[in-house]
Structures are given as C-alpha cells and as structure tokens.
Amino acid sequence: MNIEKIKEKIQQMCLMHDSFMSAVLQHKECCEIVINTILGRDDITVIESRSQYTVTNLHGRSVRLDVFAKDSKDKLYNIEIQRDNVGAVPQRARYYSSLIDANILNAGEDFDKLPETYVIFITEKDMYNKGLPLYTIDRVIKETNENFNDGSHIIYVNSEIQDGTKLGKLMADFHCTDPDDMHSKILAERVDYLKNNKEGNTIMCKIVEELVDERMIEMALEMIAEGVLTAEQISKYTKLPLDEVKKLIAEHTA
Numbered sequence: 632m633n634i635e636k637i638k639e640k641i642q643q644m645c646l647m648h649d650s651f652m653s654a655v656l657q658h659k660e661c662c663e664i665v666i667n668t669i670l671g672r673d674d675i676t677v678i679e680s681r682s683q684y685t686v687t688n689l690h691g692r693s694v695r696l697d698v699f700a701k702d703s704k705d706k707l708y709n710i711e712i713q714r715d716n717v718g719a720v721p722q723r724a725r726y727y728s729s730l731i732d733a734n735i736l737n738a739g740e741d742f743d744k745l746p747e748t749y750v751i752f753i754t755e756k757d758m759y760n761k762g763l764p765l766y767t768i769d770r771v772i773k774e775t776n777e778n779f780n781d782g783s784h785i786i787y788v789n790s791e792i793q794d795g796t797k798l799g800k801l802m803a804d805f806h807c808t809d810p811d812d813m814h815s816k817i818l819a820e821r822v823d824y825l826k827n828n829k830e831g832n833t834i835m836c837k838i839v840e841e842l843v844d845e846r847m848i849e850m851a852l853e854m855i856a857e858g859v860l861t862a863e864q865i866s867k868y869t870k871l872p873l874d875e876v877k878k879l880i881a882e883h884t885a
Contacts (some may be wrong), residue, residue: 663675665801668798721785764799
C-alpha cells in the first residue's frame, strides 16, 4: 500500500477502528475522558496509558490489548474495540481479565494486593439486544444477590446508542471521522493531530503500515499452512519480500 492510499485510509478512520482508537487513547487525557464517561465519573486520573500492550499466559500465548491504562489509585483498565460481536464473547472478556491479573501480581505477593480491574468492550452493535447503553458484569453471590467484591469488572458499551447523554455523545464521537463534528474538544484535537498534522500523520502512517505488514504475514502463514503455493507465489500475493517468505516457511514447516 503506497503512502497516499495510507493517508486516504487514515482520513476514513474513526475511533471504532482499533488501531486508530489505540493511537488516540495513548494520550492520557483522551483515555481519561473515555474511562470517566463510561463509568459515569469525573474524578479518575489516568497516570499511564499504553496502546497495543502485549500480555502472555503461562503457556506462552500472547494477547495484544488495544489500550491498557492505570489510574492514580492503581486501578487498571483494558479498553477494546469490537466491530463484530463474535469477537466480544464473554469467554474472551474473562480471558483478558484473568491475563491481566496473572501478569500484575508479583511472585510472593498476597492475593489481596490484586488491583481493581476493568475490561471494557466498546461494541459496534448491541451485544445483548436489550437496548441498553451499558452492560456491567460483576460477580455476585447467587444465594444472597450480594456483590462478590473481587475487584474484577467487565463492561460492554453499546455504541449504537448515540443520544444526548454524555455517554451517547462519546459514542457518536467514536463513530465520527471528522474532528470538526466531534463533541469532545480534547478527543477532537487528538484526532485532528493524527489526521491533519504532519507529525501526527507520520505516526499514524507508521501504525497503518505495521498493521498491513502484520496482516500480510498472517496471510502468508495461512498460505504456508495450506502447502499449495510456492514461496514466489506467496511473495507475489502478499507483497512480502521473497527472503522474508522463505524465512517464514523455514520457521513454520517441519
């Protein structure tokens, strides 16, 4: 993909594109606005926000989190974009939550040192088809209907609801491609920086290029697994250098 096509693609992006959302929310103030609005708060201060943060389980399987943030009270937040509800199944939320726990607690530390965590899925469609803007999942004691208070929270945000509430306006901003049409001035400034500022646009172009490369590598690996095409053919279809394709073949075939 040439640079002009990449720039055109960036202009079409909104916060519902995970790579673009990650770049915007890497800015702490933007991340802070999103978290406060979703939780109905105004007192959360984000002290750290990372994009495309990788966590790994005991078996070596890694997961890349769209946004991983920490606030001034050491609470942790994982924010994910899901345009397909299949990718937001409860088991995935459970897995992400458990991975965060496993990677935070140091050896020998007591379990009560586990920080409070929020795994937040912002979905393009209504995940549960109940017409609600939010679905908050906390563990409860079934017999007493009391909160289990383990500090783990999972939240699904329905971005279809774009009404006049603070959350509704935020979801409208998530679907907006033009910063001039956004409600949040802070989010709009960051979006404008990444789309229209030379320095910001360079950052975003690099992110898109890396994303395209990753997808081409995934495609090449699928072709290698099928075992039908030659290295030259795979290189032609994926636009990957022939030497890189040959290296992938050597690494992934017995």
